Amino acid sequence: MAQETGDKNDVKIEPEIKKVATDSMPTYEMPVNLAVVDTVNIDSVKTDTLPKKKPLLEEKVLDNAKGYRKYNTKENKIYLYDEAYLKYGDMELTAGIIIVDLNKNVAYAKGIVDSTGTYTQIPVFKQGSQDVNPDSLEVNIKTQKGLVYGSRTVQGEMNVRTQIVKKENDTLYYIYNTKITTSSHPDDDPEYYIKIKKGVLVPGVKVIAGFSQMYFYDVPTPIAVPFAFFPMTSEQKSGLIFPTFGEGSRGYFIQNGGYYFALSDYADLAITGDYYTNGSYGLNTQSAYALRYKFKGSFSFNYENLINGQKGFSSYARTSIYNLRWSHSQDSKASANSRFSASVNLGSSKYYKNSLNQSNTSNFLNNTMSSSISYSKTFPEYPSVNLSLTATHSQNTNTEVVSLTLPTLQASVERMYPFAPKEGSKKGIFQNINFQYTLNGSNSIETVDSLFMKKEMFDDAELGFKHTIPVTTNFKLFKYFSASLNFNYNDVWEFQTVRYNDYDTGLNDVVIDTIRGFDRFGTYNMGASLGTTVYGTFNFGEDKKIQAIRHVLRPSVSYSYTPSFDNYYDYYIADAEGTVADYTRFSGGLYGSPGKSYSNSIGFTLNNTLEAKVRDRDSTATEPKKIKLLNNLNFSSSYNIAADSLAWSAVTMTGSTQFFDSKMTVNFGATLDPYALDASGTRIDKFNIDNGGSLFRLTKANLSTGYSFSSKDFGKGKNEEEEEEANPQNAVTGGRTDDLFGVSQDFTDSRAMGRDEENDNEISNESYNNSIPWDLKFSYSFTYTNSARQAKISTNSLMFSGNIELSPRWKVGASSGYDFKDHGFTYTQFRFQRDLESWQLNFNWVPFSTRSSWYFFIGINSSVLSDLKWEKRRPSNQTL
Template sequence: MARQKLSHTFTKVRYKALQANKPYILLMLFLMFMGWATQAQETPKKQPLNIEAEKDSINVSIDKDLIQPVVQDTTKVDSTATVNDSIQGPPPFLTDIIKYTATDYVKMSRKENKIYLYNEAEVYYGEYELKAGIIVIDYNKNEVYAGRIKDTAGNLSQTPYFKQGQNVVEPDSIRFNFDTKKALIWNSRSEQTVGEPMNVFAEVTKKENDSTYFLKEGRLTTSKNLDDPEYYIRVRKAKFVPDKKVIAGFSNMYIVDVPTPIAVPFAYFPMTDTKQSGFIMPTPGEARDRGFFLQNGGYYFALSDYYDLALTGDYYTNGSYGLRVESNYAARYKFRGSVRLRYENLIASQKGFPDYSRSTIYNIQWNHSQDAKANPNSRFSASVNLGSSSYYSDSFNQLNSPNFMNNTLQSSVSYNKTFTGYPSVNLNLTATHQQNTRTETINMTLPTLQASMERIYPFAKRDGIKKGIIQNVNFQYNLRGENRIETNDEEFFTSKMFDDARAGFRHSIPVATNFKVLKYLSASVGGNIDEVWQFKTIRKNDYDATIDDITIDTLSGFDRFMQYNLSASLGTTMYGTFNFGEDKKIQAIRHTVRPSVSYGYTPGFDNYYDQYIADEQGRIEDYTRFEGGLFGTPSRSNANNIGFSLNNVVEAKVRSKDSTATEPEKIKLLNNLNFSTSYNIAADSLALSPIRMTGGTQLFKNKMSVNFGATFDPYAIDNAGNRIDVFNINNGGSIVRMTNANVNVSYSLNSKTFQKGGDDSKEDDNTQSGGRDDDLFGKAQDFSDSRTFSDEDDEDNEPVNQTAYAADVPWDLRLAYSLTYSNRNRQSEITTNSLMFSGNIQLSPRWKVGASSGYDFKDGGFTYTQLRFERDLESFRLNFNWTPFGTRTSWYFFIGIKSSILSDLKWDKRREPDRRL
């Protein structure tokens, strides 16, 4: 008989046991074995048995499949099931493996069918993560319980931490069912980080499923002080959908645990990272002559991820109202922009009174920018700000207060397209608008067409090096067309604005070459051919005695004229260096001089001129039919101009403050200092043009910008102020006579300017209402609108250190000085002399004050002045803006929650300017 394998023997024994005729014997043996195993699992410490181990004389290889672990895998598998079994059993209640650990002990109770984890216990099951001081897993109920434990001092510690996906709950205790996914949570705390952070507290929370929780006695707050929030919204009962919303019944606000009368019968709190549509609460107030008002109220439409819409308005009890439409749009890697349409109907006094008046004002703003990645060969951009000239000065809206001193409104919409190839062509189409708010005059181009062809070198290879006068010969073609409109506020957007429109085209073909002369001189020679097309010309008729004047006819139709000119220039660059030694702080100063001489010749084109009888004496005058055209008139007389220019740049080499630097620093002492004039050889008088001087420099690490200019006239003037053909020095004066001069200085600095590492100041962005991009005329902000403030503003306002400042007090300051001098007619008058300044200082980590003002030294008085006070109340923001004097005396007080979720919880009060002054 062949010897069987031991594995076969054991297989037979096990098979026979399962097929025993007396199963109760097997049951008794199994219970005895399980009793011993359970007692061993519940014994905290292992007790050694004093039994000597004897070596078995028979080597038996034990099959590992026969050894069944005491604690099996939580996923039960039917041993009788096969792959091809057509009958499927019920799904297991646990679909994943439970992983658990603890610091002190893990106790398994077969009698209770529970697992006890104590001290820093952790359980992981699928997407669920549970940490606590003590955790109990109940296999009978398929539940887990977690709670706190007492430390050595008797205090409860190790608060449970329950995480499902991205949702985190930190309660006092929790009871969770693996089968139904339901849970009971006591004293829970959850932070919703989607969108703006919102902390949700509740005494009892019932988890219905993964997306629905029911709260009892809950608290909602955006405070960062979770242990003792300075405010919260108490809700008695609520339905909580994580990362989406909280729907509550009766709710009221508590400040430092004191209930307030601010309450609502029901409430809705959105908690999503996407924009949500909703009402924009208005700001109440009172205005002189208009009664009470509600400002900036309306509705916000979150239409999509790419664009939105806000409809807001103002209403005054005297009948005045304002409407605004605002929209922002963006497409990643393509474009972004915003549109603002504003209209106000203003009523003063009441009907029947002599001072009653009604007027309408409007303003249109559009900003559009295209991403450079969208299309490298074409680009579209827009910057539009147009409307009523009196919009900023007459509007009562808070956002427009600091912009009433704007003198001009400008707009530009352009499209640029490059046609690649050889020669490439660049096409630009632009519509512009410039409006003077004082004179109410408007100049527009609808549109301007510009096209230019790439420069062509006909005598040189396209990719070769160009040498000499012949190979450098080049030409190109330029086209400019305009449709210019001059109108005013009254005729703007009416058909009358097009009555006096002027249109025309100008073709230009410049031809040039350049070469070296005597190795150090750069010479250029060229010419230009211009042809102008016009669609309207004039004809001046002879003097008519019946009307005692001449008549001028406007002729519609195509007409053209052509002219040309020649030019040449010669220039060089010279350097002068003054060395002081490497051991000096200023090691060297280099002076760069670029002198140049140019010559220009333009012949006269008399063939484009006609004559007419100007008066009854028969005086004959010349004129050209192209008068009034966009691109001037044909040249009448020969012009032989010799131009002179001199450019200066002064730089210095300064020893670096960094001891490890091997090279000195290079700084510019004078960015530019230019002199220019010209002399007309063909002129019979006043041949020398005035000398123009301009210059500029940057000081204090480019923090101070200085620009200046002046004009000097070599000729004298008569008693009437007219230039005469006599040099000023021959008339008893100086060599030249300064007719005008100007200087502009701007300086920006802060508390970190003079510290090592420089400063981290950021440019102001105050263009929400179309005004200046700085705060020299004050800030225009609506504190009640959460859209005014960005997330970066909240981060900047967050104090870095809660302790009081010592000597390091954060501050910033901006200065702008302007001086203009005029002496054209010996009046020797300073026309403008003013200093504008704006600054902010942070007195403490949460107190910040600022001011914007200026002083007019010529007229003797302060300009528009604004004082600002800001207080950071952690979860609240307090602002007070005050204009103490002037025609726009006003103040604005605001206190409200910083978070946009609860931005409607606010209180503000304002006093509008007295427009009767």
């Protein structure tokens, strides 16, 4: 009673502050009056006849408060004020005020009102992994049942706000007047929420609710259901994927509906399907997998059975298309001496053109598909050996020609210097002599799309091996010249050769037999090269804007000798007149055939680079800035000493330069022929200048460039290395990673939903940085051909795309192009996107072409509530 009836004149003694630490709770700064209420009654007298009395509380109660701790003996209550703390078992409670009724074993908690009138130190109730922030609560510390008022908690992606919660046990809560939302500001006017009258919450698992209704900014909507189920988990869970509905040229349809399987923490699987009322259907499977520090990858297979027209009519057509994609990459930490990788994209040549699935909208412009699966192994012991196996696939979707290697073997032995000293550097011709051994083996198949993976595909498979032993050496000559000598020997093994029979008058043709069996041929060649580097600097003065220009020339001359291997050639009668022709049995071989032509040629090459030293615009810079005027400008040609005519080859010119701080690269090239043409356009052994023309004839020219820039390039603190991938989903479906060919995106894919919180944090209510973010990309290509006076422009096209953010949450974009040769626009797409915080609105429109279509979508960003959406589309009317 002294604590309550003490003399007011007593001297107040401040409690001594000590650090107290326990095994079950963190270290706190607290007064010495920290109480440990132990209600475990222990009988001091042992008895064999009476059972032990069950304790009032089975565990100790730990409590603390910054302001004061008061124990009222009359009421048998503990009062904790200001940063109050209470712990019992796995239950922790912090609040402004905590009152513990020891008679009822009930704890009451609420916040306190500070001097400004703000309700602070709101209670925080923790039990296990659950964390609840209510306005106030009362809980039985023994049974752990209780009532929570104004509860605020996060369950997975959901923010749950409940007026009253009745806690039954650790896994069951009854909720009343609850709001569920994925808004980033659930307590401050959320843009939407789902209101539940009554329901049951299983923390971290689900909410089972009765009548539920959606509200927009506290305005009720007609969107309501009599009962609802909400998953509340941050882990992957299996479940249904809600489909997309629409109408098109093949009738009504559903797309991308199916089931998602959360197989494990390392892999998942999604199986979806499409169905059209005219009988067309599709099946799609997609899986991703990853094992940290080992590998990661993804796999997908898409199949579509397409029907055009009505059965029984001439317009009826039915076809099947498919596409297989697999990507696998090994972590560099997984193995130091071996590596496995895969990048597969194969299927029907008309898959992208005829696919009805929304995710392939812009990929119909793809005209090639390629694949590569490789395994490499290094044996590090000297001499080290590198071994690799690669299976490749290349497919032209226009010609439908498919080329495969199943597989290609490559093995090489480390370069060895047999005459080099064991220590010190190598000097001279002799010590620099080196050689190595390389083995190439391949099983090559070329077929067409209709025969792919059928028995006939393997009928014309070619198998061969090539052994190569290069011997080289290099040395300095006259101090300023670098010289090299080389000798190469090739030995080719073939398992299929040909034999040309004499002309058959009955068949009126030459019969060619294919001979199965081992055969081989060997070839060799030798050569030498001599080159140097010349520097030229032109100084204009440090007070000039352009202070200096440096020109670097790298001229080189080379010599090559290849003998004639006519011993591998035979003769046959080619026609009825008895014309004799020669052939080699290795004709059409996998690694070529031995040459019959004797070659003795000299090659000339001149490489140029041009740099400038200019005064930096930054006045604080102490050094001038170096810029490249020409990255390279190369000229090459050759002269065949053994040729009796047309000894000079065409001069090839290639080059590149950069603009706008090296962000725009321009590549150009040309082919210049010194020989003239006759009246029929045939190249003749007469120089063009001697035929009344110029020194060279321009036979081919090309120019290509691309540039990408944005508003960030004109702002301060820009990151020059920043490079964003405009449309990563295009890459997943086998398309381009930029948006020059438009954006391919299925907004209904719940696995792709979710907000970019990093971008959200950048959006503020300020003046939007007094700028409007934008970006622009373009790509230009030009090719000119004049090999036989046709003076033809082969390609002349411009592709461009751009995006602009009209406001922090409004973004519009467009992709298009123009073909100056055929005078028409290329694939054009307009995009509109509205970020509604928790919601997303998208509208894509292709205004013209056979792929004209539009697609409208509005839905919740959260993957949990992705089925709450509305979409409308008009698909393209492309036919098979």
